[in-house]
Every structure is written in structure tokens, then in C-alpha cells.
Amino acid sequence: MREEELRRLLTVAAEDVRPSHPAGTAWERARRVRHTRRAVGAAALAVALAGGGTVFALRPPVGPPPIVADPSVTDLTPTHAPPVQRPPATLAFRADPLARLTDPATAPLSREPVRRALALYQPVDAEYRADGPVRVLGDDGVVRSLDVVDLEPTRDAGGNEAPALKPGVLSPDGRTAAFAQTGELVLVDLTTAGVRRVPLDGYLELVVWAGDRVLVGGDDRTYAVDRSSGAAARIDVSAWDVSAPDPAAGRGAALVELSGMRDGLTLRSRSAGDGALRTEQRVGQGDLPASYRVNEFYGRGWLRGDRVARAAWITSREIDGAEGVAVLDARTGAVAHLLDLGRDRTKGCCEVLGWAEGGTVLLRLTPDAGLARWDPETGEITGVLRELQGLVSLAAG
Numbered sequence: 001m002r003e004e005e006l007r008r009l010l011t012v013a014a015e016d017v018r019p020s021h022p023a024g025t026a027w028e029r030a031r032r033v034r035h036t037r038r039a040v041g042a043a044a045l046a047v048a049l050a051g052g053g054t055v056f057a058l059r060p061p062v063g064p065p066p067i068v069a070d071p072s073v074t075d076l077t078p079t080h081a082p083p084v085q086r087p088p089a090t091l092a093f094r095a096d097p098l099a100r101l102t103d104p105a106t107a108p109l110s111r112e113p114v115r116r117a118l119a120l121y122q123p124v125d126a127e128y129r130a131d132g133p134v135r136v137l138g139d140d141g142v143v144r145s146l147d148v149v150d151l152e153p154t155r156d157a158g159g160n161e162a163p164a165l166k167p168g169v170l171s172p173d174g175r176t177a178a179f180a181q182t183g184e185l186v187l188v189d190l191t192t193a194g195v196r197r198v199p200l201d202g203y204l205e206l207v208v209w210a211g212d213r214v215l216v217g218g219d220d221r222t223y224a225v226d227r228s229s230g231a232a233a234r235i236d237v238s239a240w241d242v243s244a245p246d247p248a249a250g251r252g253a254a255l256v257e258l259s260g261m262r263d264g265l266t267l268r269s270r271s272a273g274d275g276a277l278r279t280e281q282r283v284g285q286g287d288l289p290a291s292y293r294v295n296e297f298y299g300r301g302w303l304r305g306d307r308v309a310r311a312a313w314i315t316s317r318e319i320d321g322a323e324g325v326a327v328l329d330a331r332t333g334a335v336a337h338l339l340d341l342g343r344d345r346t347k348g349c350c351e352v353l354g355w356a357e358g359g360t361v362l363l364r365l366t367p368d369a370g371l372a373r374w375d376p377e378t379g380e381i382t383g384v385l386r387e388l389q390g391l392v393s394l395a396a397g
Helices: 003-014 026-050
Strands: 117-123 135-138 143-145 176-181 184-189 194-199 206-210 213-217 222-226 232-234 255-259 266-270 277-282 293-304 307-315 320-329 335-342 352-356 360-365 369-374 381-385 390-394
Touching: 176 206, 176 213, 184 213, 255 293, 255 307, 293 320, 293 352, 307 335, 307 352, 320 360, 352 390, 360 381
Parallel strands: none
Antiparallel strands: 117 135, 117 390, 135 143, 176 184, 184 194, 206 213, 213 222, 222 232, 255 266, 266 277, 293 307, 307 320, 320 335, 352 360, 360 369, 369 381
């Protein structure tokens, strides 16, 4: 067995240990563990026992000693930034409307619908179950409770469950929330508190807004549902791999998928209509230093113009298996910017939650910040919210 295969087996076996920040890791853990545990769990245990060792690492072991600092890497200089960036040692927090995201609800949505929602927030308990109703932060700064619908956890065929609120649920215009449920899509008009249900077949887990349509799916199917009519049709895209399209791109914009691992990382462009494959190309290193590469993506990807941002596990100048966030050229697959977040973080710590005004990326940055903004063009990183113990969906494209 090759060293790389052994590392992956041990990592999957170790993922049965619940992370200390489950909200930030659940997405990729659900996908990767569901698809690989049955096949490799026993093998990983056998390898560990045969070697007389202990499964001790949630990350691949450290490789050779760190190389000399690369001059193309900086910690933070708010000017035109190099390809690889790092957060500052101390994060500055600025006043931000999203800072009220986790405030207690003061009114029910049924009594006070919003003009526009900025975000949805779901508290979770220690077992990663929904802990109270979803909260709706309006653009007036008031937090409402979502009292017009009772949401069940999403499920897959293997019995795995997760809270219904996930990144991508809230429409970019902040007017509608779309929740995947087993056998149906639930649409909530946040401006009227109205609820509409669209019957669909199968275990549905994830939602992506694509213009005036909602892409909803799970492991084996994805539907495109018209926002106005509720008409639904199957579409050949992966609900796990497809990036949220740019809201300004229009209904006909291509759908972009990112999938694979290491040398097999692939960017696919698919037709917006039926998901037919248009182009397929390997993810390239762009102008990254030779010591850097993207190993695998996790969480939702988000398009803005010709750039797509997504969280990833990376090889840095110090370690194979660091946390990171990548911004790619969606036309070529080349990595344009890489945020190196190091190894001293919870696995899957730093999911991307969308783009915001000024070309900034909104992301979780545990433990530095529950929510932060990163400008890939300047390298500036600022904090929005210090703690975020729960799930969130932002009106961000």
C-alpha cells in the first residue's frame, strides 16, 4: 500500500471522532465519510493494528523540515497582494450589519416579515442537532424567528442526518429561503411569511440558487426548480460539487463544478439548461510558488464574475494538509489567490460563505473569528463576528 493511500485511510478512520467545531466541518465530513467509510474503514483499522501503532493524526504527518520563507508570501499588506496570503496575527474587527447575526430573536417572522434578509442562523447543540428555530436577520437589524415552517433534518439513504439550514439556502436577494427536505423542497417567502412546498423524489440535502431557479439534490440526483412556478426537472450536475453562480450572470450562465483530489482536481463547465458537459480541465497552480498546491476542496464554491472561491485542504511550504481558501479563474482552472491558514485549526474550519461587496470573500475563520472578510486582491482580512457556534446562510453571491 502506497504511503498516500495509507494516510487517507487513517484520516477517514480518525474522522469518526466528532470535531470540536462540528458546524464548520459537517459538509465535507458528510460527503467524504459517507462515500468512503464502508470501503476503507476496516482496512484502515487493520493497517493500524498490523503496524502496532496508534491512529494518532487527524492530518497527514509533517513532511520534510520547512523550507526557507518564499518572498512571494506575506502575512498581510493591504496593497496589491501576492498569490499566497496569510491572516494577520491579530484580527481587527469592524462594525458590520452581520455582527448581529447570532442575536436572540425579538419577533416572529409571521408577524414581522422582512423587506430583505441579510442572513439565516441556526443554533446547534453539542450533538450537531438544531437547537431552536432558525433566526432571520433583516436589513433593518431586527432578528426574527422562522415560525412559519417546521423543518426536519436532511437525510441520506444511509441514515445520516444534518440540520436543514446550510450555506446556499438563502437567495442572493434575501427574499426567499429554500430548504431541502426528504421528498420535497420547501420555499419560504421571507417578505410575506408564505410557504410553498414542491414535491420531489428522493433524499434531498443541498440547495444552490442559480438565478431564478433552485438547484436541490443529494447523492444521486439534482433537480432544477423554477422559483415562480415550482416546475421541476432533473439536471445533470452534482449538488455537492456545483458552485453557486454569480447572481448577476443570468439564467443562461454556465454551471461550474470543482471535484477530485490532488492531481485529479478538475473544473467542469456545464450547460445551465440540462447540465450537459461543456468543458473539462485540470485545476492549475497558476502563479503559486512551487511549494504550494491545492489538495482537495470542501464546502460550497461561489462564483463572482470569472472567479470562484472555495475552501480547501492544501500543501503549503510547511505541511501537506494545511487549511486554506482558494480563488480560481473559472475560465482556465488556474489558482489566482490562495489564503494559507496553516495547520493549527480544526479540520474543515474555514468554509466559504459567499462573496460580498467590493470583491471580498465571506468565510468562517475559526478560531480567529466566527465570520471574516477577505479581499484576495489586497490581502486585507477583517473580522465580522467573533463567535459563530451554529450554521449560517448569507444573502451573498
